[in-house]
Amino acid sequence: MHWTYDTWALANGTGKAIVKSGGTTWFFLTADYAFGHALERDTSAVVEANGGKVLGKVRHPLNTNDFSSFLLQAQSSKAKIVGLANAGGDTINSIKQAAEFGIVKGGQNLAGLLVFITDVNSLGLQTAQGLIMTEAWYWDMTDANRAFAKKFSAALGGHYPTMVQAGVYAAVLHYLKAVEALKSDADGKAVVDKMKELPTDDPLFGKGLIRADGRKIHDMYLFEVKKPEESKHPWDYYKLRATIPAAEAFRPLKDGGCVLAGG
DSSP states (O other): OBOSOOHHHHHHHHHHHHHHTTOOEEEEEEESSHHHHHHHHHHHHHHHHTTOEEEEEEEEOTTOSOOHHHHHHHHHHTOSEEEEEOOHHHHHHHHHHHHHTTTTTTTOEEEESSOOHHHHHHHOHHHHTTOEEEESOOTTSSHHHHHHHHHHHHHTTTOOOOHHHHHHHHHHHHHHHHHHHHTOOSOHHHHHHHHHHSOEEETTTEEEEEOTTSBEEOOEEEEEEOOGGGOOSTTOOEEEEEEEOHHHHSOOGGGSOOGGGTO
16 A cells, blocks of 8 residues: 655646746655656656756765765756755755855756655755645545644654654554454455555545555645745645646556556
């Protein structure tokens, strides 16, 4: 089972939206391991399919502290968009150092291809404002999300949940529903089959389904990080730019090459 997001969904949401709004030339700053490569590959494909061009790319070691040489290459490319095909500390450090190099002030824009709300919290709105990203879930979208976030925050010292933490909650809840329906958890394959058979329905992701390939299908959302003056209270960080319907949010089943789906 695969909940919440994958590299195709992130690339499809962020890459397509940015190209369509004029960000037609890209340079990738890519973490040099399988995840970074996949994110770069999928976003490049979306950019080019929508009429954009990839002017170059550079791969950096995982968990590096010095992005100076990589950012200088991005800067010299003159690409309109610097795509950050990395995550976690690498994303935070690359955004901070990009600000120090004046990349955004110089007319280029950053696209965060995997950004969590905890990353934005770490960066602060002054540094992260204007960043565009795709996420599967945001705490301040529905009453159910807000109620979950309130309980989560109370239990974790004021921190708010990311889309991954919400996804884990939803996935485990659906697993437990499947076990309850079977009255047993002894046969793992039977539980998985039952999870695919039962429609998904939980407070955080709403109604949906699990495809034959194990992909949980739901809407995705394109967000922009607010300016400091737009934020009204703690963790009020995102404004919604677009909703990507579930039918369009994930790689079509026929294109996945999954043996479970006859690929």
